[in-house]
Amino acid sequence: MTESPISVFDRLVHAEPSPHTRPTLDTACVLGGSVAGLLAARVLADHARRVVVVERDEVGTEGRSRAGVPQDRQVHSLLPAGRLWIERWLPGFTQEAQDLGAVLATPEQAQTCFDGRPQAPGGAHALLGASRPFLESRLRARVLALPNVSTVRGRATGLLYRDGAVSAVRHTTDRGEEVLETDFVVDAMGRSSRLADWIHGDGYDKPRLERLHSGINYASALFERSAPAEDLPVACSLVVYPPPYPSGTAVAAVNAIEDNKWLALLVGFGEDRPGRSVEDFRAVCEELPPIYREAARGASVREVVTYRQSDSRRRGFTGLGRFPARLVSVGDAVASFNPVYGQGMSSAALHASCLSEFLRDDPRLDQQATEFFRLQEVVVDAAWAVSAGGDAARLDAENGVEVPEEVRQQRWALQQVIGATVLDGTIAKAFNNVSFMLRHPFTLADPVLLERAVAANQAAALAGGEAV
Ligand SMILES: Cc1cc2nc3c(=O)[nH]c(=O)nc-3n(C[C@H](O)[C@H](O)[C@H](O)COP(=O)(O)OP(=O)(O)OC[C@H]3O[C@@H](n4cnc5c(N)ncnc54)[C@H](O)[C@@H]3O)c2cc1C
Incomplete structure (x- = not known):
């Protein structure tokens, strides 16, 4: 009998890291050293003699914003599930983040409101408030501390193959074009990954690209926070409004984060672009629950940063006739959703679980990684159902479909x-x-x-x- 999606999902959610395994791979290579790439590298470290992460940006552990992740100054909420899974791969992650100033909001300090009414008690979880660069830098510090993981600064430009399997990665570094021999490759190059074009150009099937219009406008602002986290009645908040949206704001969020700051977000759909200047941002916050007013009254730390995402995207890797062996994709390279649902980093953590389950089961590496993509599809379908389902319903209602x-x-x-x-x-x-x-x-x-x-x-x- 085929296992139900609910049961596969539950199994992935509860899977434990491999007990000590003998490396079956020599060199594994991860393309893209952001959240999904780092989590994949953590899993591969259990299965490969060495893991090399190829990342085109200069990256460190200081938590700076960078060009390769253009969304990283926007509010990023790490879902409770994502935090639990990261904790599973990197025990002590939450406490280390807190020690460096991140805020673990208790369930009592976590506020969710629909149409101005607070959610009934019982549904809240502890939520880790931190900026996206901070979270990524903490992951990087932990993963690169593993003895068999290293990083190379370079731009991946293509793959080489032997007997239908990936055998090397081409990349450009400041020394010029280089080739890294490898026996397993993970594409974690994000939403704009060129992997599908590369392999298609090399004579393999191209994964199907599905897009769903979302037309979403983000504006994030950073304010000084004077109250210590433990004194806050609300340390993170999410409010969602049905139409007509107050001041064009469909969703708002605010999180107490590291360095005694508030990171606040206003979201509008279509032509609604709330909060594009600090003054406008503050004016909208005056209409929201009290915590928004309080946060926005702090000194503004930088200009409001806006971001527009026109669509959600997913690429289908199952059912392809011809696809290279020893190659998988993870994170936003596979699916990037309407960010309001905050699923990206947690999906990446679950993709890491899929990779762990796949490699632990002694797979046939001379064939395409069908079983990995089958597991991952369950995770992508689940996240897509939540975000694309919500967008489709909204757009159909707006357009009278x-x-x-x-x-x-x-x-x-x-x-x-x-x-x-x-x-x-x-x-x-x-x-x-x-x-x-x-x-x-x-x-x-x-x-x-x-x-x-x-x-x-x-x-x-x-x-x-x-x-x-
Ligand atoms: C506005 C916005 C808000 C979001 N909010 C949330 C949220 O609240 N919660 C949440 O969980 N997620 C959120 N997300 C999604 C989240 O940002 C991503 O899911 C997360 O960054 C993981 O993505 P990734 O590692 O797959 O790709 P990315 O973070 O996009 O990283 C891709 C990496 O690949 C590198 N790269 C690209 N091409 C090459 C190449 N050729 N060679 C070498 N390196 C390369 C890039 O430099 C980069 O480091 C949001 C996204 C957006 C757009």
Whole structure:
């Protein structure tokens, strides 16, 4: 019997790192040394005699913003699941981050509001507040401290093959064109990875690219924070509004982060671009829950940084007739979602789990890594269902698109569940387990859960609230 996506997802979520293994690979090479690449390198360190990370930017452990990750000054929330998985690969990660100033918001300090109403207690988890460069630098410090992992500054430009398998990586360094012999390659070159074009040019099948319009406008601002983290009633907050959006703001977030700062975010869709100057940002925050006002009243540390993402993307690596052996892709190179859902880094951590499971099972390395891509597809499908599902529903509603009855019912059921998260802690917990990537989204299709959500919404409507 084929294993259900819920069960595969649960297994990956709970998988432990390999117990001591004998290296089956000599040199493994990771292209791209950002979050996904570093986590893949951590896994490969258990299976290869040496792991070389090729990264085109100059990178260090100081936590600086850099060109290769243009989104890194935007608010990045590490989902509780992602933190747990990083902790599993790099024990002590959370405590080290806290020791260096990152803020672990307790469940009581974590606020989520839908349409101005706070989520019912029971669904919150501890959340690590830190900037994206800080998180990446801490990962890098830990992974490069492993005795068999090193990094090379260079731009990967292509692959070489032997007997249908990748055998070397071409890259350009300040010494010129170089070739690194390798017996396993991980593409972690992010959303703009050229891997698909490379292999297609070399006579292999090109992974299918799927795009879904998201038209999302980010603006992040950094403010000084005077109160110590432990004194804050709210240390991280997420608020989501249905249309009509207040001041064009569909989503807002604020996190207490390292260096006694607040990192705050306003998000608009389409033509809505809230908070493009510090004054505008502060004006919008005045209309949001009190913690936004408090954060934005701190001294502004830098200009507001904006970012527009036009689409979510995924590449399909399963079912390809001809694909090189000893080659996989991870992280945003495979799927990059509407960032509002905060799934990117946690997906990357789960891709690392897929890689671990694949390599631990003594795979046939002379064939394409079908089993890896099959596992990874479960993770990508789950994250895609959450983010692309939400975007498709929004866009269909905006454009008055008639959807099939089955889709209409699924969306109605999800709205019932979301509406009930502010009324019922059990529903909030089930919903957060999915949005935090601890459980597969299919778990929300449970009829008992739906019945409970409908009952909660009806009771609230009878008591004078609005029907969902
Ligand atoms: C606006 C925005 C907000 C986001 N918010 C969140 C959030 O709240 N939570 C969350 O979990 N995720 C979020 N994400 C997603 C998150 O940024 C990514 O998922 C995360 O950075 C992991 O991506 P990655 O390592 O796969 O790729 P990237 O971080 O994009 O890194 C790719 C790396 O590859 C290198 N590279 C590229 N080409 C080459 C080459 N030819 N040779 C060598 N190196 C190369 C680059 O220099 C870079 O280091 C957000 C994304 C955006 C756009």
